[in-house]
Amino acid sequence: MPFIPHTEQDVREMLAAIGAPSIEALFDEIPSGLRVAALPDVPPGLSELEVMQLMAARARQDGRPLSFIGAGAYEHHIPAAVWSIVTRGEFYSAYTPYQAEASQGTLQSIYEYQTMMASLTGMEVCNASLYDGATALAEAVLMAVRANRRSTAARILMPRNLHPHYRAVALASASNQGLQFEQLPYERGTGQTSLEALSRFTGQDFSALVIAQPNFFGVLEDVDALTDFAHAHGALVIAAVNPIALALLKPPGQWGAKGVNIVVGEGQPLGCPLSSGGPYFGFMTTRLEHVRQMPGRIVGRTVDVDGRPGFTLTLQAREQHIRRAKATSNICTNQGLLMLAGTVYLALLGAEGLERVASLSMQRTAELSRALTAVAGVKRVFAGACFHEVVLSLDRPVAPVLQALGARGIEGGLDLSDYYPELGPALLTCATETKSAADIDSYAHALSEVLRAARAA
């Protein structure tokens, strides 16, 4: 039996100590009608060799296409040292650091993470991470409503050019708590949130404004104007940002006159494999004045009884296990292992390395955009400056084009037709530092062939 070390003798001796005749007798409090004899629908167990062969076969079946999809999850080179460290048993198989003396490794690395992310986002404090970017935004929205004493509206302004899944998650999470969401349109020319549309909320009461930077289209927003407008209306500002982009962009703590109130985002680009969507980690940073409204775990530095410095979980009274029904959230987890991967990644890259990754990604996307728009029938949709993603329009439906590219081992991007039908046939495509000039050429060449074949048909 895998992973169960007991010998027959062990079992005999243990039952004798308990005073029970058999293991089955230990279940005698359970009504016999509820006890299951067998699990016929579950296949029999496999040895490690057999299961690894099975998984290898399935992996081979899927292969590794050349991928130009971004849309909230980005392929970056993960230094080998990151997962070598993160999968050490002492990190991998440790629990939440409730016994602080036995968890200083985990606690100190969280403190280092909090420091790095607070600085990267230009804010004062950071929590130990949340599940992912989308749920972090949902938590930020709930937090803004709690923290905004001046507003009675529980009304949130969210741009249409925010990641559609983030919008969906915010709605699913907050709808039971009576929040109202208003959608802000974008300028068709630039792809930026429409300041003119925002100004229609002049004189109205809203709790918070969400600003995505870059936005879902990859376009850079006029963050100062948006931030100042919201603050002038007594609303809080929530920034949803890409952490790699922050190496080059002014951090949200410096947006507008006063800086934003809460920052969230997806930490996956920092050392986490794409892994079909998870596990990732959501980051959240904020001002010190809001720290008690911030969900999730937080680590603080303190001293022990002998005056030695050490780290411990703090502000736990906010958390679900203490405040129970009056909790700020029911969150019990931080994405410990992934947050650690992010910390090690940032330590390895440093500010210089991160800047270079960001610059090279921006450069590659510019090259990708040039190469693809050189193909007949492909046009750039938005004029605004972008980071490492771009929206392109095609002269025919996108889905069959992507399918044809897929057959050639290339994932061309995300079809936007269902999410943004007003754009016509459009796709969101991305090139990070992992794409070489040759890769970009392959894509452009394949696209050219696919479109030509489609035209001929």
Place this chain on the structure above:
Amino acid sequence: MREPLIFQLSRPGRGARAQWPPTVSAPAVPEGLRRTQRPLLPEVSELDVVRHYTRLSQLNYSIDTHFYPLGSCTMKYNPRACNAAAMLPEFAGRHPLSSPASGQGFLACLYELQEMLMSVTGMRGVALSPLAGAHGEFAGVAMIRAYHRSRSDMQRNEIIVPQAAHGTNPATASMCGCIAREVAVGPDGDVDLAALSAAVGAKTAGIMLTNPSTLGVFERRIEEVARIVHQAGGLLYYDGANLNAILGKVRPGDMAFDAIHMNLHKTFSTPHGGGGPGAGAVGVAARLTPFLPVPIVARESSAENGTAASYRWLTERDLPQSIGRLTSFAGNAGVLLRAYVYMRMLGREGMQRVGEYATLNANYLAARLTQLGYDAAYPQRRASHEFILTLKRQAHECGITAMDVAKRLLDLGFHAPTTYFPLLISECLLIEPTETESKQTLDAFVAAMAQVLREAQQEPEQLRRAPHSLPVRRLDDVRAARELDLTYKSTDG
């Protein structure tokens, strides 16, 4: 010697240059948006990073290094094969929005995981996307609310929660816009049926229960509890935190639960990772299947017909009454793959052995420890996969607390059990050995507990001043909360 902060190891101009891509002149960031001041990130070599985090790891207790009997956390061995399989480059490198056509191998694993989870729990539908147990709870309660709303039963907004419940339960209720209503638990550990009957009514949306309960005992009259709640029009929600006790022996579906969540990072041995990632898959009875969160894997055609099976994602379009999308993408896929490999390695018989040996180990420890002189909170009950000792008597007689015992165990080479939960029992230790621990390990723990008991009676200072052998001792958490120091500042030195 304490390990410095990584920032204290930094030197200007130092870096892990092998990790730096070449400099390029990128398109200019518009002027008003440009970053002007570098973030506080370390300037260290790659060796500095590896050495620093390796040394930090050595300050941790973990399953791989210590027996870790943390009650309600299920600290069982994390098989390395699970990690190796999930990190195969084709799985690790796959983009979440990749076409299903190039992900059939991956989707097959997830589909089979859904099927196996339904089989072991007796539920009729499963969704894998919730990212943690608490997230699964949220989904479960949201589905229950959605069900009542779909029947225009709008006044049902009360969720009944036993007094001993884990704190996430009432917190989840309030996140879903419901009111948590506590019911008493009897002296034998079971829910007080009279109190329950009085509490249910037209406003009852449902009840949240763990079985075995957080008191470590099986809710013997669960069928009666189910009848009372269902008769009042409410639904039953199962908190799967303690599924390890009954895996393969009893199924929540057979106990008439309508919605359940499973903690894959407990029962199905995915890594705890110092606090995460988890995965809180949810299972439902037939009447709740329309409300499951999306996405879910569906199989289009069957291998039995001779055509290859093909898998696709179900979305809001396929499930118009779904409570919606709870995550950016499809959930913690890497965790799900680890759980899948674990379940394939156990197979049908291995799964039954989990419940059996987890229960054997817990009952053995309970017997040995009570024979030593410790007091069980429910001495007349069978232990499930965990049990509670109360140190109330030792606290009174020797002036030591459960916290003191926990700290002393750290010195003796064991991670402490859970302390002070459940809240109902004073000075408690909640002990869960799990099935992957051998009799030798358990006997060593018993010997350590014997030493602790002797010291409590003869030299209690040993406990009160513990741990003696670790780099830090009894951190000042009052100071940590009063004088917040949450980030390093370069002026700190």
Place this chain on the structure above:
Amino acid sequence: MSNIPLELKYTRSHEWVKQLPEGITEVGISDHAQHALGDLVFVELPEVGRALGAGETCAVVESVKAASDVYAPLAGTVVAVNDQLRHTPELINREPYGGGWLLRLRPVAGGAESGLMSASQYGALVAQG
């Protein structure tokens, strides 16, 4: 054995009430409450000028163990809060009835003091445990 001054009135939720000159009422939490909470780390106080209903949550007291709501014993308007608690929350532990006062209210005219317990009634409640 907790301290329960005879001249004060109390609520079931462990607040105390003291009459000050000019019709002002002072509110705090009892010795029993501060002891149960443990070392206080943070106090959240209402804004001066806020109108409170009887039984409404008016403050939060937080220790490492728990964060507890404080309920207004009477309806009234907040005329003062104890600013010292912002930096020294432990005053509540040290002097729950003196320097650890939380806020002062001008009660609503004609508002009842019914529901407030005497020291001996509160003592009996606490003794029940």
